[in-house]
Amino acid sequence: MDSIADICDTFCDNLSEFNTKGEPIDMRRYLGALTMDVICSCAYGINSESINLRRPSIHPIVANVKKIQGVDASVSMLTSVLAPGVAKMLRLELFDKNALNYFDELTNQIMNERKTINKQIADKLRLTNLRTDFMQLMINSEKSDKDFGYDSTSEGDPDVSTKHPTRRPTSQLTPDEITAQGIAFFIGGYDTTSAALTHAIYYLSLHPECQQILYKELKTCDDFTYEKLGHLKYLNAVINETLRLAPPLTRFQRQCLQDYKLGNTGITVPKGTSIEIYTYALHRDPEYWPNPNDFIPDRWFEPTHHPYAYIPFGSGPRLCVGQRFAINEMRMCLAMLINRFEFTLAQKPQLDYFICNTLMSPKNLLVTLESRE
Numbered sequence: 001m002d003s004i005a006d007i008c009d010t011f012c013d014n015l016s017e018f019n020t021k022g023e024p025i026d027m028r029r030y031l032g033a034l035t036m037d038v039i040c041s042c043a044y045g046i047n048s049e050s051i052n053l054r055r056p057s058i059h060p061i062v063a064n065v066k067k068i069q070g071v072d073a074s075v076s077m078l079t080s081v082l083a084p085g086v087a088k089m090l091r092l093e094l095f096d097k098n099a100l101n102y103f104d105e106l107t108n109q110i111m112n113e114r115k116t117i118n119k120q121i122a123d124k125l126r127l128t129n130l131r132t133d134f135m136q137l138m139i140n141s142e143k144s145d146k147d148f149g150y151d152s153t154s155e156g157d158p159d160v161s162t163k164h165p166t167r168r169p170t171s172q173l174t175p176d177e178i179t180a181q182g183i184a185f186f187i188g189g190y191d192t193t194s195a196a197l198t199h200a201i202y203y204l205s206l207h208p209e210c211q212q213i214l215y216k217e218l219k220t221c222d223d224f225t226y227e228k229l230g231h232l233k234y235l236n237a238v239i240n241e242t243l244r245l246a247p248p249l250t251r252f253q254r255q256c257l258q259d260y261k262l263g264n265t266g267i268t269v270p271k272g273t274s275i276e277i278y279t280y281a282l283h284r285d286p287e288y289w290p291n292p293n294d295f296i297p298d299r300w301f302e303p304t305h306h307p308y309a310y311i312p313f314g315s316g317p318r319l320c321v322g323q324r325f326a327i328n329e330m331r332m333c334l335a336m337l338i339n340r341f342e343f344t345l346a347q348k349p350q351l352d353y354f355i356c357n358t359l360m361s362p363k364n365l366l367v368t369l370e371s372r373e
């Protein structure tokens, strides 16, 4: 939480430059940069400095993440899912190969550096754990591929016929898995969290009275710590209400594993059917939410909704693994931003979205900001 607080603090300092100019700024772009810096720092311990608004070039890690998540990547991914035959014929890769190689090398480099440096310092100080980023947690549980009889250059699972153990302890990771988890962190956490923060600033700019209530609540808090932010009722209500109206992932999928009778409807879903769960529609269903299209944070003070009527992070065993991380990042970022600035919408009330995307991703958000100090 300290790294997130430091990054948000620098972000606010950089934003304050815009205060005097009074010109509209695109918060979508800057919140994207902020989220990128938080992930780079918390996952890899890297300071990518995207929020340094004067920096002329972007950090290679940011460039490579963008290759993995860019438009070309969406086209190959969509083709691979909808028409795997065509994708194979066109030799489309699910992810950009060069970008994957970059992450492979970066992970190996960080792991080697950490092991050497940590060993030296640990020997000196008799410590075992020196960093607390995600990469370090994974390194702590790493075993070499060979320990598991697994050849990372092959494409399949470990060879069952070898004398090596084929059942790996599930608590330990191979280097390939560490790289994959690092990339998953970006894919799962970057655009989702930056879209959520953009929507929160959007709704607060559209409803200045709610922004003022939040500001007053923040003034009662002497220090933005993990514990204290968790107890701020209105801040958490604003986050919940934002994720209800604008769930960054508008839908997710499941596959039916056995024939399933849907209550008394007379419908049986056959085994093997793909099911689409449409979060956006559930979140705005008037059967569960009075005035479903209105931004009303107060409805979260004593919530009475059905537990499955609110599922911005999914549900069940494949629930979003980054849920708590994302919520804590949003709490810190919103608290710091609203505490320092007053935001006013500087565009038409509706947002424009990228279409053909499961992500509810606004193209931009124009606001002006005024310092409260």
Ligand code: HEM
Pocket (backbone or CB within 6 Å): 184, 185, 186, 188, 189, 190, 192, 193, 196, 247, 248, 249, 252, 253, 311, 312, 313, 314, 315, 316, 317, 318, 319, 320, 321, 322, 323, 325, 326
């Ligand atoms: C506001 C921010 C976020 C939202 C709304 C969100 C939402 C979701 C949703 C709806 C799913 C699918 C869950 C399901 O199928 O039941 C998911 C999965 C996932 N999310 Fe997030 N997420 C967010 C932030 C993050 C962050 C910060 C990370 C990483 C640190 C992350 C990593 C993942 C991963 C790895 C999965 C796949 C989990 C699995 O299949 O087992 N997400 N997320």
